[in-house]
Amino acid sequence: MRGSILSLLTFGSAVSAWLPAERGFFKSEARSLSIGQGRSITKRFNPDKIRGVNLGSLFIVEPWMMGQAWNDMGCGDQKSEFDCVLKLGQDGADAAFKQHWDTWITEEDLDKMKEYGINAIRVPVGYWMVEELVDQSEHFPRGGLEYLDRLAGWAASRNMYMNLDLHGAPYSQEIHQPFTGQYSEEAGFYQTSQYERAYTFLQKMTERIHTTDAYRTTGMIEVLNEPQRTHDSLIPEYYATAYGKIRETEANLGVSDDKKLTIQFMAESWGAGNPRQVLEGKTDVAFDDHRYLKWANIDQSKPSYIATSCGDTFGGNDNSPIVVGEWSLAVADNNEQTPEWEPQGNKDWYKQWWGAQVQAYEKGLGWFFWSWKVQLGDDYRWGYRNAVEAGVIPLSPDEAAGLAKC
Template identity: 60%
Template structure:
């Protein structure tokens, strides 16, 4: 049975992103990029061009087969987490790729496998359209395409994105492996200066996902939760077109990277900002904090008092993690970025490494007491 909005409303999301699995981001996976032959490229698409389609397909399929394993899912479960957020590109549906676009092929079966692994462990899955047709932002490897101009904001590319969402909606509802996949995010981190994003794309995406579910005779209680970036992101508010009725089956996504926040670069300021986080701006509830980390500002991150490898700093990073968790759990929960990275001893972006370092406890119930909010 599909994990419905009714179930989700009682599920406190505690999860991790599987970053750089289906869309590789070189900044966080340098070793992988080197082994694949992608180390001199800026994005997934660039790597395909550099390697050639056949060699790229082989390299990426090896990556998909090995980067996240069943042991990772076992560890995620053992650490008290109940959710994974899976960033994917529209090119999972290969019929949508234009002749002048270059993306790795064969990823869908690995996505199916991952969803099945999660379902076998009763882990909830948020599927996130992270790489949109034409790229939803410029010079951002997370889109899978390092481009000088974002061209997502056109009717043809909106149509391609909606076709991807329709395809995944049907696959989720008709494929047993996706039985715990309950949330579908229509686009990750869009640019902020496109007014038709909400009025056209958000409205159409919502309507077309629901149309597929109606065609499949999906009961309201088993429909997908459709997720949008929240008003605080600054690209408009989906509530303007989908309403705030809980029966609409909508959730919102807040990305709260305090590393980039306009706050003083002091430890007290980071804790205070964490504790003071308020969700639900513009009626955007329920809100999941779908990306966050325990990284700090670039100007201070290398200074001794912030060095994650120094034993004396670990206690503070534990409190920083706990303060954020305490705030985010006043909403619908959180999904840390990311599960694993290749940043050496810098576990500020890696949940797995931070647990191994003793910074994040396996008992998530400790967060409130550790936060000091």
Template identity: 50%
Template sequence: MPGEHRDLVARDGTNLFNRNVSVVDGSGVKRWLPGVSKIRGVNLGSLFIIEPWMSNTIWNNMGCGNSASEFDCVKLLGQDKANAAWAQHWDSFITQDDIKRMTSYGLNTIRVPVGYWMREDIVDRSTEYFPEGGLAYLERLCGWASDAGLFIIIDLHGAPGAQQLNAFTGQVPAQVGFYNSNNYERALKFLEWMANMTHTNNKFRNVGMLEVVNEPSNSPDNGESVRSNYYPQAFTRIRAVEKQLGLDQSHYLHIQMMDQRWGSGDPNQYLTDKYFAAYDSHTYLKFSNTPVDQNTYITTSCNDDRSGSSPTIVGEFSMAVPDAEDWTPQWNPTLSSNKEFYQRWFAALITEYEKEVGWIFWTWKNDLGDLRWEYDAAVQAGIIPKDLQSIYNKHVCG
């Protein structure tokens, strides 16, 4: 378990996260990431891509008003004013104290959603509007997390042209625009740049995984395009950077794709080399057709088999329920009568997810006032235990 520094071994026998990697900057400094038995982590949602639905107070204070996305707010404010507003947000939203609190809760991993505009030279400033200056704050964050011994996943959450019509991409265009050669090329340039940085900048020394795109479209044509075109190129381009740096294969980054359950098809279909491939599985009962009943939710979670392609991490989940039930007496998480249910449900969720590589909760903090979406608040409310191993004492799933 966390703190014991045992190697994490995938089903195929490969060692996942125990890495002793040279930083190729001429210093000869070695970096080492302690092995962990299971991934236990949180997403840093709304840090580098603000999602108005869960950060509305922040959004309004920045002057974004009814803007649908970062793109729209930057266009509204103008570049200079937007840069200042975002710099203030990046500087204060996640602090070093947050990182310390994560480790005190027994967490060992962070997933950092970012947009392609983090690499500023691939943004078309004549038609695209995004904040500038985020890289310095990403570097600072990764330095803090590396110093704290956290494993880091960098997730391309916002792809060029938008992979979904959703503000989590940083923009909400009239139609998705990611699925063409021009935007694939820009995303691939982002991945090359990020791969190079993780191997040459000591602040990024605990970044061990790049997720090449979050939640791509599951339409047949777009899914086929991602599988046959984008995924193979992502592997080729990232590995080319690592070969150019002269790295041994055992020091390569893990390359993560959405698993087949996401609905974009089998991510392995067109891959000729799956070395250090990894898979991301997202599960929210809130958006499923599961009957809204406490016993059913626990039973469903206890039987939520996420096996398949290995290694699989459940990269997003929460304890949210359908909107119509959110604050009813049966589901209100602030009522003492529901505390035991939410404790048991969380235990059921992660018991199942730890049958695979582990899990990453969505998200660390927000301003919804709803602990079902906020790991820090759920711990403080006594819903999630600080001693994560104690969930096995509940024997929720038998």
């Protein structure tokens, strides 16, 4: 998770690979929702769009968003998973992380997602899930793949779409970012030897998805989250080859076109180049945009946030179809705790802004909120479940249009 520069672009195009709308995967369903005092109402949920959440800090911990759990693991003074494994030792770290994987996201969480109208999950993972890729100089928890398999099965049993996202790349794709799994002083990913390790990860996970029943509703794989914006080899070498390696794996498995994974890339609006340079004519891909107005070059005012979100469009330079893979209700750091912006006294405005963003992001394929849950006290702005429980996000995403008149 990190900020991006907003671009106001256009959307359009279709694909042939595994996307939920093309299969009628999100079936329209009516649910009885409690409105208190023993009363309930019936709501019908929109079946056409991805309405998802990120499972942030499940398989790659970001200490800022789960401070209490990080302390309980014995990692409280450490900046990243890599650092914590070094501190605890491999066996101690393996035990601590297995306890974390067992408790941070449970089946009850997925049931709540369904209750709240969430139909998809984006799952950030590190390359170390494929443990053979970890060399002796690297320190990561072991045993996560078993828990990823379990999660995929939970999602499949609830008919939830899953996007598997390579969030942490070998030798780190960004400096000083725990979302890579390490607090690195250097982004060492951008070299052929590290690309090769990432290709192996993508191929191993592609094979696992197609040969393991638990992954039957996993339809998208993202080749890299939030790369640095200054590497000339990223698109012509890494993106082009990553696409080919995934398709080669599927060809070897005899996967039919309608069951091939949708391969996702960060959109040109992220600032690291245009993936279409090497994907010309390919219609089985998707693009990822991260929309954090807190870091955008706009007037930092409430009217500006609403107007920007209402007018937001996507997909220029043929970067479509597009999913907004990360967004939140967070505002600029220097404003977030001032009386005009603090969360508890401004719930009506945050509810309106949530509605404006949902309407914008559903101009494309849909969205994944960052994140499902956080441990930030009464600040709900980064946690979907936290915001629903605070009364800011409604139980049905279909209410978005009634909250912000875009």
